[in-house]
Amino acid sequence: MAEWTHKDLLDVQNLKREEIELVLETAKSFREVSARDVKKVPALRGKTVVMLFSENSTRTRTSFELAAKRLSADTINISANSSSIAKGETVLDTARNLEAMNIDAIVIRHPSSGVPDVLARHLKASIINAGDGCRAHPTQALLDLFTIKEKLGRIAGLNVGIVGDILHSRVARSNIWALTRLGARVTVSGPATLMPIGIERLGAYVSYDMDEIVRESDILMLLRLQMERQEDKFLPSIREYAKQFGVNRERLKQAKKDILIMHPGPTNRGVELSAEVADGEYSVILDQVTNGVAVRMAVLYLLLGAKK
Amino acid sequence: MAEWTHKDLLDVQNLKREEIELVLETAKSFREVSARDVKKVPALRGKTVVMLFSENSTRTRTSFELAAKRLSADTINISANSSSIAKGETVLDTARNLEAMNIDAIVIRHPSSGVPDVLARHLKASIINAGDGCRAHPTQALLDLFTIKEKLGRIAGLNVGIVGDILHSRVARSNIWALTRLGARVTVSGPATLMPIGIERLGAYVSYDMDEIVRESDILMLLRLQMERQEDKFLPSIREYAKQFGVNRERLKQAKKDILIMHPGPTNRGVELSAEVADGEYSVILDQVTNGVAVRMAVLYLLLGAKK
Amino acid sequence: MAEWTHKDLLDVQNLKREEIELVLETAKSFREVSARDVKKVPALRGKTVVMLFSENSTRTRTSFELAAKRLSADTINISANSSSIAKGETVLDTARNLEAMNIDAIVIRHPSSGVPDVLARHLKASIINAGDGCRAHPTQALLDLFTIKEKLGRIAGLNVGIVGDILHSRVARSNIWALTRLGARVTVSGPATLMPIGIERLGAYVSYDMDEIVRESDILMLLRLQMERQEDKFLPSIREYAKQFGVNRERLKQAKKDILIMHPGPTNRGVELSAEVADGEYSVILDQVTNGVAVRMAVLYLLLGAKK
Numbered sequence: 001m002a003e004w005t006h007k008d009l010l011d012v013q014n015l016k017r018e019e020i021e022l023v024l025e026t027a028k029s030f031r032e033v034s035a036r037d038v039k040k041v042p043a044l045r046g047k048t049v050v051m052l053f054s055e056n057s058t059r060t061r062t063s064f065e066l067a068a069k070r071l072s073a074d075t076i077n078i079s080a081n082s083s084s085i086a087k088g089e090t091v092l093d094t095a096r097n098l099e100a101m102n103i104d105a106i107v108i109r110h111p112s113s114g115v116p117d118v119l120a121r122h123l124k125a126s127i128i129n130a131g132d133g134c135r136a137h138p139t140q141a142l143l144d145l146f147t148i149k150e151k152l153g154r155i156a157g158l159n160v161g162i163v164g165d166i167l168h169s170r171v172a173r174s175n176i177w178a179l180t181r182l183g184a185r186v187t188v189s190g191p192a193t194l195m196p197i198g199i200e201r202l203g204a205y206v207s208y209d210m211d212e213i214v215r216e217s218d219i220l221m222l223l224r225l226q227m228e229r230q231e232d233k234f235l236p237s238i239r240e241y242a243k244q245f246g247v248n249r250e251r252l253k254q255a256k257k258d259i260l261i262m263h264p265g266p267t268n269r270g271v272e273l274s275a276e277v278a279d280g281e282y283s284v285i286l287d288q289v290t291n292g293v294a295v296r297m298a299v300l301y302l303l304l305g306a307k308k
Numbered sequence: 309m310a311e312w313t314h315k316d317l318l319d320v321q322n323l324k325r326e327e328i329e330l331v332l333e334t335a336k337s338f339r340e341v342s343a344r345d346v347k348k349v350p351a352l353r354g355k356t357v358v359m360l361f362s363e364n365s366t367r368t369r370t371s372f373e374l375a376a377k378r379l380s381a382d383t384i385n386i387s388a389n390s391s392s393i394a395k396g397e398t399v400l401d402t403a404r405n406l407e408a409m410n411i412d413a414i415v416i417r418h419p420s421s422g423v424p425d426v427l428a429r430h431l432k433a434s435i436i437n438a439g440d441g442c443r444a445h446p447t448q449a450l451l452d453l454f455t456i457k458e459k460l461g462r463i464a465g466l467n468v469g470i471v472g473d474i475l476h477s478r479v480a481r482s483n484i485w486a487l488t489r490l491g492a493r494v495t496v497s498g499p500a501t502l503m504p505i506g507i508e509r510l511g512a513y514v515s516y517d518m519d520e521i522v523r524e525s526d527i528l529m530l531l532r533l534q535m536e537r538q539e540d541k542f543l544p545s546i547r548e549y550a551k552q553f554g555v556n557r558e559r560l561k562q563a564k565k566d567i568l569i570m571h572p573g574p575t576n577r578g579v580e581l582s583a584e585v586a587d588g589e590y591s592v593i594l595d596q597v598t599n600g601v602a603v604r605m606a607v608l609y610l611l612l613g614a615k616k
Numbered sequence: 617m618a619e620w621t622h623k624d625l626l627d628v629q630n631l632k633r634e635e636i637e638l639v640l641e642t643a644k645s646f647r648e649v650s651a652r653d654v655k656k657v658p659a660l661r662g663k664t665v666v667m668l669f670s671e672n673s674t675r676t677r678t679s680f681e682l683a684a685k686r687l688s689a690d691t692i693n694i695s696a697n698s699s700s701i702a703k704g705e706t707v708l709d710t711a712r713n714l715e716a717m718n719i720d721a722i723v724i725r726h727p728s729s730g731v732p733d734v735l736a737r738h739l740k741a742s743i744i745n746a747g748d749g750c751r752a753h754p755t756q757a758l759l760d761l762f763t764i765k766e767k768l769g770r771i772a773g774l775n776v777g778i779v780g781d782i783l784h785s786r787v788a789r790s791n792i793w794a795l796t797r798l799g800a801r802v803t804v805s806g807p808a809t810l811m812p813i814g815i816e817r818l819g820a821y822v823s824y825d826m827d828e829i830v831r832e833s834d835i836l837m838l839l840r841l842q843m844e845r846q847e848d849k850f851l852p853s854i855r856e857y858a859k860q861f862g863v864n865r866e867r868l869k870q871a872k873k874d875i876l877i878m879h880p881g882p883t884n885r886g887v888e889l890s891a892e893v894a895d896g897e898y899s900v901i902l903d904q905v906t907n908g909v910a911v912r913m914a915v916l917y918l919l920l921g922a923k924k
Binding site (some may be wrong): 034035036037038039040058059062063065066067070085265266267286287289290292293 | 351358384386403404405406410
Binding site (some may be wrong): 046048075076093096 | 679903
């Protein structure tokens with residue numbers, strides 16, 4: 001199996017196929033830890049992991065914090081509002097100061113694309129990108145791969161439909177790259193105003209025939225619609241979006257019988273998908289959440305613990 | 309002694325007499341832990357307890373967080389402001405996601421009555437109600453029982469006066485129920501506009517003769533006055549309230565000589581009670597705080613640790 | 617060596633010379649802990665340290681939190697915004713409640729001078745002043761002493777220039793006292809409007825000749841300029857300040873060849889000092905941050921752990 005040589009996790013694009021598989025394999029053993037009665041291993045005892053989140057995100061922050069704690073690392077939470085960032089300090093300066101305190105990793109979410117890369121270049125500490133702007137969200141892609149593989153046994157040869165606001169979605173970007181890398185066929189769909197020009201260059205197909213996508217997909221990955229996009233005039237109306245791109249029980253009748261419904265959360269029930277579908281038999285949305293902790297444990301372990 | 313069979317702690321009303329006594333007995337041994345030099349036992353190592361507080365409450369949140377940490381559980385703090393709740397996600401959806409991360413318990417405070425019950429019905433994780441709307445605050449009632457029993461040796465047969473905004477008080481509701489269950493006689497008092505119709509059905513007596521209540525009570529439980537009630541026109545003025553229902557040294561002269569003054573905190577000194585009385589010889593307000601940690605350790609232990 | 621007899625750390629002025637040296641000596645061994653692979657010692661296992669910060673301060677809060685965690689203490693974060701302080705409760709009342717929960721130490725930052733002293737007088741728990749108003753910031757002075765001693769081997773006989781808003785600076789006050797106590801010669805400089813009358817009584821010299829200060833100092837300690845001072849009319853303009861008191865590469869040409877540039881952070885690059893100087897060969901700003909954790913571990917250990 002591949003050896004892990006990276007200091008940081010900035011994007012899935014930096015990972016070789018075998019490295020992705022190493023993460024997934026490592027995550028498998030950690031998933032078992034969270035299912036135990038005593039959900040804790042001493043792998044990262046005495047390490048310090050800082051969560052530096054400058055956007056609201058309970059879900060991802062909690063997932064990383066749990067991952068770190070179950071590996072016995074110490075965790076520190078810093079939110080943009082209360083941090084020195086509010087005093088006008090740059091993120092890099094904040095990060096340099098954290099590094100001077102001998103922390104081992106910074107898990108960062110930031111509204112500007114590329115900020116994690118800047119930190120990674122200047123620091124010896126490990127930087128983990130927990131979502132930067134519209135660019136990348138590598139642990140989301142990794143946990144999606146993990147979930148698909150767990151449910152369907154493979155990734156190569158599968159048809160994956162990714163539907164929604166592709167333009168602003170770091171989840172779509174990271175997933176298109178990772179899925180095609182592992183041999184899946186990805187088709188993206190969504191309002192034409194929210195479809196980035198040249199997305200085909202990432203290896204994805206574009207289609208506006210939602211029914212065809214539903215019929216042909218092994219996996220439907222529905223993206224969260226940012227409601228403020230409507231005010232930005234990208235959308236005629238939420239209702240129109242739900243009608244054209246939303247997935248409900250009726251629409252799913254034409255789907256393959258073992259289709260997987262995925263969503264990075266939080267869902268807008270009644271918009272991207274109906275409540276019935278979100279909670280229904282094809283949905284693996286909560287499996288994604290469960291696997292998220294395991295994948296993040298794997299990433300933290302490979303970055304901090306596996307280096308002897 | 310009773311065996312503990314509950315998954316959740318939603319209200320004292322769900323507890324049988326022997327179950328209440330089991331909590332108090334268990335709390336007694338945990339109170340000793342917090343008095344040690346090393347205030348920590350390994351009972352809940354590897355368990356995860358989430359604090360989901362959507363109202364400001366340092367006191368109760370800190371008490372639960374300390375309780376969990378002293379039992380060696382991992383804790384995660386989620387506040388309503390920074391959580392996905394702000395993104396319009398429902399509390400149930402947030403809780404379901406937390407459960408998918410294999411957390412063991414959610415301690416929830418919520419402005420709407422009944423929210424903890426909704427979570428309890430849908431989740432396998434233990435739900436602990438840390439105060440929901442005007443309805444229930446079971447750990448407050450339990451710590452009050454613990455404090456009374458510790459100070460006076462019994463509960464049956466005692467006269468308890470509960471004074472203040474009974475209408476909006478979850479503390480009053482939970483205490484009336486628990487105290488009468490254990491054989492105390494409860495009399496409630498307060499502005500008539502803040503006295504709920506039919507409160508007698510809970511087993512309490514109503515009186516507007518504050519001096520009589522002071523004379524006859526073994527315990528005076530003073531409730532925090534929410535200052536905003538005046539703006540809501542429930543009260544003529546704060547000064548008028550303090551004069552009619554506030555307890556000062558002068559008024560206490562007619563009280564029994566071993567009366568206990570209790571308050572769930574934070575106190576409004578000069579309103580519900582004078583500073584002299586709050587810090588005086590009859591006050592057990594800080595004992596309530598101390599016992600709160602022990603009772604919450606007991607509750608967490610019974611819910612998470614005692615099940616083999 | 618001195619024995620530690622203090623319950624609290626309120627100000628360096630309360631420390632005897634040998635006690636300061638005891639802190640520095642203890643910090644030396646703890647600095648080694650943070651450089652290890654497993655950055656953790658069990659010294660304060662089962663102790664509870666509360667961070668009660670009513671001003672934004674990632675840096676100091678994080679430094680203390682890391683210090684406590686590396687000593688294996690449990691930590692609780694309380695911020696003024698979410699705490700009962702927002703409900704009008706006094707800080708003393710909050711602290712009394714925390715003490716009733718058997719916590720061992722409160723690390724407090726507060727905008728009003730003297731608040732930590734009030735807590736210390738009324739509580740048995742240890743109070744650590746993490747900055748109160750314009751008055752004192754003892755751990756900052758101690759970490760500055762540690763850094764100077766580490767870099768230059770001594771403190772006695774050194775010339776230290778402290779430059780900036782002396783009037784509002786607790787860092788300046790604590791440092792003037794500590795440095796002169798250990799035999800350094802301190803000269804302060806800055807806008808005349810920001811120079812407190814009678815500062816000489818603390819043992820400092822005053823000079824407005826910035827070039828002379830640069831030439832004669834072994835250490836230049838540059839204070840953060842609070843940008844809002846300009847709106848308060850203390851300053852003609854930020855640019856004017858930078859020109860008169862800012863330190864850049866050009867100005868440093870006249871300095872001693874082993875001068876140390878210190879700053880309590882966060883820096884305003886281009887104001888108090890140029891980016892070149894902040895990141896340059898003379899700067900020990902990040903060493904200060906590293907030493908801050910070690911000094912705070914020493915303080916926590918002496919206050920909580922060393923008492924048998």
